[in-house]
Amino acid sequence: MSEEINEDELSKQFREYSVAEFFKRNRQMLGYTGKIRSLTTIVHEAVTNSLDSAEDARILPNINVEIKELPDGHFKLVMEDNxxxxxxxxxxxxxxxxxxxxxxxVLRQKRGQQGLGISYAVLFAQLTTGKPAHIKTGINHKVYECDITIDVKSNQPLITDEKEYSENFKGVRIEMEVSEVGYNRSEYGVYEYLRRTAIANPHAQITLTEPNGEIVLFPRASTVLPKVSEKVLPHPLGLTTADLIEMAHSSSARKIGSFFQNEFSRFSGDKVKELNDLNKEIDFNKTPASLTWAEAEAIVKSIQQLKWIAPETSVLIPIGEAQLVKALKSILKPEEMKVVERKPKVYRGGIPFAVEAAIAYGGESGGLVGGSRKLEVLRYANSTPLLFDAGNCAISEAVKGIDWSRYDLGKIEEMPITIFVNFVSVYVPFTGTSKLAVSPEEEIISEIKLALMESARSIGIYLHTLQHAQDEEERRSIFMRYIGEVAECIQDLTGNDSDKIKKKLEIIAKERTAIAEEGDKIEDDLGEEEGDEDEEE
Ligand SMILES: Nc1ncnc2c1ncn2[C@@H]1O[C@H](COP(=O)(O)OP(=O)(O)OP(=O)(O)O)[C@@H](O)[C@H]1O
Ligand SMILES: [Mg+2]
Incomplete structure (x- = not known):
């Protein structure tokens, strides 16, 4: 027979722990893996907050990032915005x-979502060097400075060395000392992260001071501010039972009926009535706080049976074609590019999203690999670069899922090409807390593919035309190379003047290569018609 379990002993082992303790042990969940990535993650957290804040204040963002390596191998970081x-x-x-x-x-298109990013960076500094972060913030000419550490056990801030004074400083400046990080210009490093940020945020000016003292400026490519992102009320179709319970229990509405009308989009009085008709046993006049799980579950089920007006999509703010063209030109200087903006769609039934994509060819497009430029895929969510975890991302899935050879891009991996995709939504379905990849859901992948295929078609045509011009030139030069010799021989045979013969032969060569080209073009046109029952919607 088994021994009796000692409840007191068991109970002694039971402990509560704070979210700070949890993430102290699980830093990899927030993107802190490897020295280079950890540094990039910290800069990413500060820069996304700066861009969000500048957008709120309707300011053209100026962002400074300074990275210094200290003699003991620690790094000093300064990140400042306006x-x-x-x-x-x-x-x-x-x-x-x-x-x-x-x-x-708040359901609103923003880079930040979780309230975790910069505070964890502060904790990371503390955990790796034991030092507090120094914060300076200025609003309306009043400046406040302090040192901050986090009490890990209680997840509470500990503030010391406070100062207050008047100065014309506006924005936030964060200084911290970190260890277990490293700097280089690799694909995962801070430089690349900021370069990609600049592409998707042409309204921002970003300055980076690298540890070797080099100052890199990513200049503002446009002075047009992005539109203000508006709050949206959730659409009933995206609702889960847990969400409904949470919203109902924290609602200040007096009745379930008014709760639905006030706190959701597309919920008219008629819709409340239809819902009530489907759930006669639920009293719609009682308070939302008294809604039970079983009732909420029944309501979510019947919501799926009703017909709804599609969710509001005007709240989505893509970078926009004009802005994106400016940014790509400024940073990639491509020979050719095609930007495609797709109309908004919804995923999971009720969450609006939009995809914008571009393919750029030539110039500084593509990533430098051993001195030559090869395909690079720039993934973004709400204009924020997603540098890591490419494997499990809707954008990578879409790129993999396209038959590039249909667009004369069969060797795309080896070509100087940059693929750009920005996923825009009020709620980005990230695959994890570190927000590095967009969940590969079918509706999302399909939209990304359609956008990329449209860009690819245009780039394919450009490359085709380029190839033609080269072929024609080559053919002509072969003729030209031998024309002198041929003219001499004809002079020997016929006694006619070789110069005149040469001129005539040159005219014939030009005419012939043009005819040959025409022939190719006709063949190609036919080919396109045959093979072009495309993957369009
Ligand atoms: N540079 C800044 N300018 C203005 N407000 C800021 C700045 N940095 C942080 N904040 C404020 O601090 C809050 C916490 O920032 P934090 O990065 O931890 O979370 P978040 O941005 O809300 O979400 P996420 O965890 O997804 O980044 C923000 O919501 C914002 O209100
Ligand atoms: Mg943030």
Whole structure:
């Protein structure tokens, strides 16, 4: 017989732990793997916040990132912006408490979502060097500075060395010392991250000071600010039972009926009635706080049976064709490019998203591999570069899923080509807390493919025309090479003047190569018609 279990002993082993303790042990979940990536992750957290804040303040962002290697191998980081700044009373929560922020509870197209990014960077500095982060923030000529560490056990900020004074400083400056990080210009490094950020944010000016003292400027390519992202109410079709319970229980509406009308989009009085007709046993006049799980589950089921107007998509803000063209030109200087903007669609039934894509060829397109340029795929979500975890991402899946040879791009891997994809949504379905990849859902992959195929078609035509011009030139030069000799021989045979013969032969050669070209073109046109029952919608 088995021994009796000692409940007290068992109970002694039971402990609660804070979110800070959890992520202290699981830094890889937030993108902190490897020295180069860890440094990039910190810069990414600061820069995304800066861009979000500049957008709120309707300011053209100026972002400075300085990285210095200290003699003991630690790195000193300074990241500064000219955005809204953070009110003094919120500084502790913003930089010294995990899962606290202004973005989580609002459905709105933003780079940040979780309230975790910069506060974890502060914790990372603390965990690797034992030093606090220094924050300076300025709003309306009032400046506040302090040192922050995080009490890991309670996930609370500890603020020391506070200073307040007047100065014309606006925005946020974060200084921190970190270890277990490294710097280089590789695909995963800070330089590449900022280069990609600049491509998708042509309105931003970004300056990077590298550890060797080199200053790199990614200049502003456009002074047009992105449109303001508006809040959206959730669409009923994207709703889960857990979401509904959470919303209902924190709602201030008096009745279930008004709760639906006030807190969801597309929920008219008529719709509430239809829903009530399908769920007669639920009292729609009671408070939303009293909604039970079983009732919520029944409601979510019947929501799927009703007909709904599609979700509001005007809240999506892509970079836009004109802006993207400017940015790609400024950074890649391509010979040719094609930008495609797809109309908004929805995934999971109710969440609006849009895809914008571009393919750029030549110039500085493509990633440098051993001195030559080869295909690079730039993945973005809400204009933020996704540098790692390419394997499990809707964008990579879409790129893999295209038969590039149909567009004369069969050797795309070896070509000087940059593929750009930006996934835009009020809620990006990231595959994990580190926000590195867009969940490979069917509706999303299909939209990305359609956008890329349209770009590919255009680049394919360009390359084809280029190839033709080269072929013609080659053919002509072969004729030309022998014309002198042929003319001499004809003079020997016929006694006619070789110069005149040469001139005539040159005219004939030009005419003939043109005719040959015409012939090729006709063949190609026929070929295209045959093979072009394309993958369009
Ligand atoms: N540079 C900044 N300018 C203005 N506000 C900032 C800045 N940095 C941080 N904040 C404020 O601090 C909050 C917490 O930032 P944090 O990066 O931790 O989370 P988040 O941006 O909300 O979400 P995510 O974890 O997805 O990045 C933000 O929501 C924002 O309100
Ligand atoms: Mg953030």
């Amino acid at each position: 955005g809204t700044g953070v009110p003094k009373k919120d500084v502790g929560k913003a930089f010294g408490k995990l899962l606290a922020g202004t973005k989580f509870h």
